[in-house]
Structures are given as C-alpha cells and as structure tokens.
Amino acid sequence: MQTETRDRDRHSTPVSISVSVRITMLNPFRVLDPATVGEASSELARLGERARIYAGGAELLLLLRHRLIQADTLVDIKRIAELNRIAWEGGLLRIGATVTHHRLEREPLVREHLPMLASAESQVANIRVRNQGTLGGNLCFNDPHSDPPTALLVHEAAVAVAGPKGERRIPLSDFLVGMYATALEADELLTEVVVPPLPPGWGEAYLRIHRLQRPTLGVAAAARLQNGSIEGVRLAVGCVGPKAERLAELEAKLRGTTLADALRVIEDEKSYLKQLLQPVDDLLGSADYKLYMTRVLLSRALSQALQSPSPFPLPLEGGEDEREGVGWGALGRAAEEINKDEGGRMKDESFECRVSSYELKPKTPQDVALSLTINGRPWKGQVPVEETLLEFVRARLGLTGTKRSCESQVCGACTVLVDNRAISSCNTLAFEAHGKSVLTIEGLAAGEQLDPLQEAFIRNVGAQCGYCTPGQIMAAKALLMENPSPTRDQIAEWLSGNICRCGAYPAIAASILEASHENQRR
C-alpha cells in the first residue's frame, strides 16, 4: 500500500494525491467507453453475460452493491453523442436513450409537444435520481414502479433498438414484456424512444401516488369531448402489477359517453381492472388498496384531461433563466446544438450499427486518472474505477461533511453538487466527475463568511440532528442555482428527496426562502 497524503484542514482540499488504497464497497469491474452504438452492441455480443450497459447507473450500481447481479464489465453509453439528443422531426418527438429525467421535465420541446410526459418525468423519485437516471435505463430495467412507461403508452410510443443484426422498431406495448423483462436481445441496446403527440384538441393528465419516492400507482389519461360526449379516450395504469398497461376494453366502453356516465363505468370496473392489472401486495401498498385507488385516480385523471387542455402550463414557470448553461432556454438551445452536424444541419439519426473486431481499452481497477475541481481547487490523482464519489470525498479527501446513510438514493444525506447539479454521491462513480466541478458542504463558506443558506439554517433552527443537514443545504443550494426564487411548494417538492426524520421541514423551508431573498438583496 502506498503512503496516503491527506489534508484534513476543513477549509482546504488536497491539490494532488496519489494512492492505491482500495476503499470501495463495489466489487471491481472495468468500464468500456464505446463511441458509437455499433461499438457498444459488438461489445455486448463479444462479452455476453459478463457485460452490462451502464447508462445513468441509478439502478445498476444499486444492483451491483447489493450483489443482486454480477458484471465484470460495464459498457458506458453516455459518451455516444447520438443517444443524448432530443429532436422534433416529421411530427414525432425523438428522444435519445441517455436523456435524463430532469432534462425531459424541463426540455421546451417536451413541454410543448408532450406535456404529460414532462409532467410524469417531473414526478420521478427525487431531483438526484432525475439528474442521474435516463429514459432508456428506465424502460430497459422495466421496474413495475415506474412513471414514464405509463405516459408513453398513452402516446403510443415506439422504441428503436440496435444490435449486431441491425436496428428494429418495436411498439412500447410490445417492448415491455413483464416485470424487469423487455423484448431486448442480450446483445441489443435501446437507442431512442419515438413519441407521437396526441391528436389536436385532446386533453391529458398524469397522476400518481407514491411512498418512499417510488410510485405506488401511476395513471395517464388523454381524451377529447365532442358535443358533450367523449369522442376519443386513451387510458394507461402503471405500478399496480407486473408492468404498465393500456386499458383498451375500458376505453371502448367510455367512447360516446358523457363524463358523468364515464365516471360511473370506471367505478364498476373492479373485476376487469383486477384481471388486467394483476395487482400485488408489496411494501408500497396492498393489492386491494391499489385497485381502489386505481379507480379513484382514473376518474380524476379523465376529469382533468377533459377539463384542462394541458397539465403543464406554458410558458415555463419560473421564466427564462439566462445564466450560462443553467436556464431552460439554454438547455433547449444546447440540445439543438447537439443535434446539428458540423455544417449546422440537423443530423441524420438513423443509427449505423456495425460489428467491428477491435477491442476497446478499458478503464481497469486502480488506473483511472481523475482530474476535477473540488470546492474551487484543482485535484488530480488515480482512483479505482469502482470508487464512489462518496468514498472519494469522505475517505480519500477527508471531507466528512458529506454523510453516508441509506446508500439507496432515498435519504439525500450524501448530496453533493457536480457542475451545479445535486446528485447522490453514494450512487455515483467518482470517475463521472472527471473534468467537472464538485461542491461539498465544506466549500460553501468563503473563508469565515458562511453562505446565506448556512446563516439562514442557523437563524431558523433548520438544523436539528445535524446529520442530514449538509445534504439538505446542498440540495437547497442546487435549487437556488436552478431557480433563484422558488415558491414554498417548489421548495417542498425539491426537498422531499432529502429526508428529515425529526420534522424540521417548516424551518428548513423558511431558511431556504430567507436565503433566496438574501441572495436577491445582495
């Protein structure tokens, strides 16, 4: 073991460190960095069971940590530019597999053409999972407790998958085969999701109830009234049984009825819903409760769809934020730029899938060169590829303000900012921060001058246990960077992913409001 040099001064961070100490909870693996879809699929074909696609890692890293799956190679698809774009073409929205939930919730093209999907995406988990998790990862994992598939079924979306034999398009309803099961072959990857908008004049709504940040039930409804009766209707339900389902039989019964009659029909459909959805008892609720709430939410969603044309008000609330690289307008423009080729034309996105005989050079354990800025100071060194950012800041740098608790992306105690975005450091690999700027609680104060958020937390007694407090403050920091004047409701939604067990939320929310006013006064 090499000697480790650490600077534990709370106001400073080591400029450089070189260690070969292993401090990881994950078993060693290697990561491949394909540049094209063809390279990625040929690696899957070559390595078979030993390789897994690694997108956001929100689920994959949890599975590896809990030894629920084994993989010695992760094929990282985030560097494949064509998988990270959103484009409106030929009357369809085309969403690349590695587009994250948070980008979808804010992307102007999605909010304009698919407001129900933007609404569903905004309800996924917490801001840290939404910053990390991708739409492709969500659909390929096909956890029954997911939001996007339900909204996408109502849109009659399709997915494109690519493998050594070429590309194929599959309707989403056929792609989602069962609990954690899809129509993907072992050497295929999902490349994009193609979504038609709803017909003109249709209203839509996505409603969900949840527990511990996972949905217990999600309902999507789209419909249109003509002369007082329902002319067209599409309904889908997710999270109740093994997979999200369209309710075709019920839709047929509702066509031509008034809303009042439709609500009575839904009320009487218990046995149909039970047979179709196959509700199960689990930690998120009993089968009976889910079945009862399905009818309640179906009625509410249908009523909302028929009464309000769009569940997501436009223009975007909070207005345009023109700070570089942060604003919603900036995000939209960035997406447009990604989609253009060197001559400024929109790229042709038919994915070329070629099998080649090369072997990618993997990042192997202990050989990852990491160079980043931590709390405003540069850091360079080597870290094992499987080291998490939490292990990196706490054990390697001695910055112990960031806390370890649930290690499941639920509690938020480990929240740090990477390029101004809140992430769970417990479930993020350190190498993902290469070339980026990491901010921990130790970097908030400027010398002896505390950040307005820290001062407000002290004044309002927003900190009680102190253990969850760094995570709360870092989450609040990310919120104020993205939305400098949030409402109390927006604060409550954002902070819902940071658990306070002692009930200090009112004081925490008051602290954030106060700091937002203070920031604007300065």
Ligand SMILES: Cc1cc2nc3c(=O)[nH]c(=O)nc-3n(C[C@H](O)[C@H](O)[C@H](O)COP(=O)(O)OP(=O)(O)OC[C@H]3O[C@@H](n4cnc5c(N)ncnc54)[C@H](O)[C@@H]3O)c2cc1C
């Ligand atoms: C605490 C917590 C709460 C959550 N709450 C919600 C919620 O409320 N609603 C919701 O919908 N989801 C929720 N999720 C699930 C999560 O958001 C999604 O599953 C996430 O989007 C996964 O995406 P990822 O990119 O991180 O996938 P990864 O973890 O990288 O991959 C997941 C699986 O899919 C495979 N995979 C990924 N991308 C591809 C691809 N393009 N082609 C082929 N295979 C691929 C991987 O090999 C792996 O098997 C939650 C997750 C956590 C941890």
Ligand code: FES
């Ligand atoms: S979310 Fe990372 S420790 Fe709880």
Ligand code: FES
């Ligand atoms: S302040 Fe930490 S649990 Fe409430």
